[in-house]
Amino acid sequence: MKRAFAAILPLAVFLTAVLTSASASPYSELQRSEQKFAALRSFHADMELRKLHSLVTTDLAIDFVAPDRFRETMPRNVIVTVIGSQVFMNVGGRVMTMPSGMPSPIESQLQNIRTLGLRGNFDNNIVVETMGEQMLDGQPTHRYHLRWTTLPNYLVDLWIGANELPVQSVITTTASTITIRYSGFNAATVIDTP
Secondary structure, three states, X not given: OHHHHHHHHHHHHHHHHHHHHXXXXXXXXXXXXXXXXXXXXEEEEEEEEEEOOOOOEEEEEEEEEOOOEEEEEEOOOEEEEEEOOEEEEEEOOEEEEOOOOOOHHXXXXXXXXXXXXXXXXXXXXXXXXXXXXXXXXXXXXXXEEEEEOOOOOOEEEEEEEOOOOEEEEEEEOOOEEEEEEEEOOOOOOOOOOO
């Protein structure tokens, strides 16, 4: 009897795991990923902004250290550092403190990066479609396509890695496409006052 139980136990554990993962909805899988991402101590993101109907792209690099430190490296040797409510702009080696806080375009970019493009919009108006397993730069991921019934011109595609953290996010609007590549999870990144 004990031998039969010992032989059946691994099968039961396997079937429970398969049935549990199969019954999880794409919506709940993304919520779990968003929660894991929000709990990170740090991450790095490379962002490409492409305006529609334009050949010009803007490349940015953003580092985040919890709870409230960002460093955004922009073209033309411009570095914006955000520490709490303080914003510093380094332009070609000259550091300025921004008197009125964070400029809205930078705030919008940081919000897209920090919320995976979801902007906290997990509500009844979201439609989450699973696009299946896909390889992204040699890494296995699961792709999701998100759209909102209240925001018809705002689409998000997310690639989530095996660690349930984002690998890539592509945000498409009527004006632009933003591609964000995530890496450096919980790295020992330091962001100090410039």
